[in-house]
Amino acid sequence: MKKNVLIIGAGGVAQVVAHKCAQNNDVLGDVHIASRTVEKCRKIVESVHEKKALKVDGTLAAHTLDALDTEAVKALIRSTGSQIVINVGSAFVNMSVLSACIDTGAAYLDTAIHEDPLKICEAPPWYANYEWKRREECARKGITAVLGAGFDPGVVNAYAALARDEYFDKIESVDIIDVNAGEHGRWFATNFDPEINFREFTGQVWSWQNRQWVSNQMFEVKKVWDLPVVGERTTYMTGHDEIHSLSKNLDVPHVRFWMGFGERYITVFTVLKNLGLLSEQPITTAEGQQVVPLKVVKAVLPDPSSLAPEYKGKTCIGDLVKGIKDGKEREVFIYNIADHEEAYKEVASQGISYTAGVPAAAAAILIARGDWDVKTMANVEELPPRPFLGLLDRMGLPTCIRDEQGERRLHFA
């Protein structure tokens, strides 16, 4: 049993995590939120109070923190008595926060892979470049570190584990499909941190095919799917975190990721990329100023959390799994449908932040309860999926399936 959570980060996902932790503070204990800009943490605290989200009276506090500074993270973990750290800060702080957890004995969890600011789309598997290098140390010291516990990666990894455990004897392929059929009404915006969003797509696209890493270009491989609720949608093969753990942890020949993109996104991406404005490498202006173009693009784009009030429509994210069960070929699609307006009503966030933040809070609850307090480093597919999916069902992210019997909601009693 662990308690008291420290949330690192104060963006859209942190907002959702804070609301969900507050709603479950009878289990989680104190809730602390820390980021570089304490003002953003204070706004989240206010928002939680506005929604009267705290289940029981308790601590909810904002802190200033440079999460790249391991000693500062350690000091805050200790001073707040936090036993669980939910890292939903920038993708650049995973390793410094993980170090702080290892040194203090706190459990660690995050929702996205570590990145080096000056590198993109490194050699696969990505987890082996950073996180997995600390895996043995976590096991030796009994540190619980759950990697990639958002929706994708996260819930989709649990869907794959569920498919493996209950729907297949042998899996041939896992195609993860992520479609946002919502409309934010802006000319252009990304649904999460533009810097991280674009970094996902500016390098090569890694996929796992025939048990090998295959490299493609972004927008090179296109596939149209007919999906529940959101209907026919165009997606493109995309590099994504979960391929880099599922390829190792599941004995599966094909793991691919498909993301839905509209024409507008493709146009904007193509222009910015071809002009060199998505580069993570500094350039020098005629005036001699050193600037990273991608950080300028981030600065001019709408803050993703500002999209929430006007966001309408639904997301559909899931795993299309093909394989053999009882000697017969089968195909199941395990998925969730989330609604932007409902997310905003509940936690004042848009649906993309909601789908990423709720699982992180659920994972924290599972660590607090012990179900997932595994005293080692684990990706989500290595952990029991049922407690996670059962909790998500009650926390706002129900799991559905489409198989030979049609579409229906799954229940995890």
Added chain:
Amino acid sequence: MKKNVLIIGAGGVAQVVAHKCAQNNDVLGDVHIASRTVEKCRKIVESVHEKKALKVDGTLAAHTLDALDTEAVKALIRSTGSQIVINVGSAFVNMSVLSACIDTGAAYLDTAIHEDPLKICEAPPWYANYEWKRREECARKGITAVLGAGFDPGVVNAYAALARDEYFDKIESVDIIDVNAGEHGRWFATNFDPEINFREFTGQVWSWQNRQWVSNQMFEVKKVWDLPVVGERTTYMTGHDEIHSLSKNLDVPHVRFWMGFGERYITVFTVLKNLGLLSEQPITTAEGQQVVPLKVVKAVLPDPSSLAPEYKGKTCIGDLVKGIKDGKEREVFIYNIADHEEAYKEVASQGISYTAGVPAAAAAILIARGDWDVKTMANVEELPPRPFLGLLDRMGLPTCIRDEQGERRLHFA
């Protein structure tokens, strides 16, 4: 009679001006080139020597100069003994350079209007915001200051003056059409300084219609023309310097400017503009760095002068003039066709720089000779067009006409 020229600026246009001044140094005397980055001046000097462009033995020298610093400009004018200053530097330095000329008695000429870095598309007429405020002073002190002596503005103003003097009793409309039918082979590039290029189009489009200023949005008004040599071309109504003097100096109800744009330009412009990346106002990144987005866009785009070696195809720029002659309606199109490859062969520049730079050198020769040494400030349409067009004919920019008798080259004996 004036002699010794100081060229301010070291971009693509300065390169052409330097070559053309060198080719005419028997008239112009010493040739000096100055810019913030002396290395760029030195490269131009080298290029002139490579082409053996100096007509007679003489001085050709490179200097470092901050052209915003009037005292520094004055000192350089004096130390070089320059009596003619050709300002082809950034659009932000006109007024500081003009001040230096007024104080030292040197003749001034430029190819584009003054701009304030933090303002775009100010109230019309643009010349009244800056240059014309010094007009009386120039007249009083006998300073020759020729404004806008590139191609457009510049040669197109002379075409309008020629039409007024020789082809019409009364002009109804002047439509200036600028089409670059060349191909540089890059995914995207601007043909001159991207910062100045985009600044032309991010604000409102001012045109002179029914003797009034009319405001439109960029890409709002489209017109397809069938032009000599380059054929059918799509253009858009655009704000441009020459409208702001011709509307005052010509007694004409309509003066409009039309620029040709391809689909790629429109897509890139639309994305950058809608995202806020063409803004001339500083923004702050998440890391707290103050940056002007437009300067970052400029920094990532190809240097326009780097396009020259691969540039192929032709430009067509001219004035479509409608009005009355001898009681009858008529329409003439006075124009030039320039060729990118020929420009590169002669002066190692692309055609856009060539069309802007050759007229500036021609204007300097006219000042040196006395034809245009008018001891006051003047826009090109206020000066005799025949000596200018005759000189241009011999310097590489022949004038053609399309009228009732078809298309033919004009001769200025």
